Amino acid sequence: MPAKSHDDHGNILQWLFERGEETFGQVVQDLVGGRGLSDGLSKMIDQAAKTKGRMDKNAEVLLHLLNLPSRADYHKLLVKVEHLQGSLVNLSMKLDRLLAAQDKIKKSEKRKAESRKPEDT
Secondary structure (H helix, E strand, O other): OOOOOHHHHHHHHHHHHHHHHHHHHHHHHHHHHOHHHHHHHHHHHHHHHHHHHHHHHHHHHHHHHOOOOOHHHHHHHHHHHHHHHHHHHHHHHHHHHHHHHHHHHHHHHHHHHHHHOOOOO
16 A cells, blocks of 8 residues: 555645535525525524514513513603603693783782872872
């Protein structure tokens, strides 16, 4: 059996590398070009979305059982607080208008009273 030279090892490695590169390229082309990959990815994404939904629901139920607020509870509370803030702003504006009108009435009554008062000379 003849001994293999260093060049033979280099040629074999080069041949394996080239063969692997060709095979890898062909596999990638088959996957990308085929209908199976897009269907598989679509199913995988749908399944991941469903799983996330189930996990979120289960986490919310667990938090409810532990009497801890969930993100949805915080959102509901935030909406209520924002509504209350809006109501307070409206109430404050109405109160300011009423106080301004009341102040005008007092000033006009004061002027009328001063104009009725006889002047001492």
